[in-house]
Amino acid sequence: MIRLGVFIASCFVWANVASAEVMRVRTGEHGEFTRLVLAFDALPSWRAGRTETGYAVEFSGTDALSTDLSRVFALIDRARIDDVAVDPGARRVDIGLGCACHAEIFDLNGVTLVIDIRDGATGPDATHEVAFATAPSRDETGPVMAVDAPV
Numbered sequence: 001m002i003r004l005g006v007f008i009a010s011c012f013v014w015a016n017v018a019s020a021e022v023m024r025v026r027t028g029e030h031g032e033f034t035r036l037v038l039a040f041d042a043l044p045s046w047r048a049g050r051t052e053t054g055y056a057v058e059f060s061g062t063d064a065l066s067t068d069l070s071r072v073f074a075l076i077d078r079a080r081i082d083d084v085a086v087d088p089g090a091r092r093v094d095i096g097l098g099c100a101c102h103a104e105i106f107d108l109n110g111v112t113l114v115i116d117i118r119d120g121a122t123g124p125d126a127t128h129e130v131a132f133a134t135a136p137s138r139d140e141t142g143p144v145m146a147v148d149a150p151v
Contacts, residue, residue: 036114037113044060050132054094055097056092078098
């Protein structure tokens with residue numbers, strides 16, 4: 001009976017791991033901006049906005065996020081992005097800023113969310129400067145940018 005209980009419990013653990021959306025994270029420095037790339041098999045619906053420490057991006061339509069952040073700062077310094085944290089259960093990525101910067105966030109080909117952190121104030125067309133709590137949701141059926149740009 002104990003073996004049956006252990007077996008059932010392990011099935012629930014593996015089911016939760018299997019249902020987590022794997023998010024691949026890449027970064028790169030580009031002189032005028034620092035790029036954070038969040039890649040998926042298919043980009044879930046998302047919303048982004050300002051927080052007290054930078055920006056937050058929340059994904060919906062997925063049970064949880066699974067990712068490895070151990071190499072986030074392997075190719076970038078902490079001048080613009082000074083922290084990246086993922087709350088898997090909340091499906092949220094928090095990006096802490098180390099400067100007076102702004103973000104340009106866009107969907108690249110329906111599988112990748114690109115977050116460029118640039119020095120200075122935002123332009124007049126900034127869409128992600130609202131407080132995160134009131135940020136509108138964006139889904140994968142919205143505008144998609146086809147950009148051939150390096151990470």
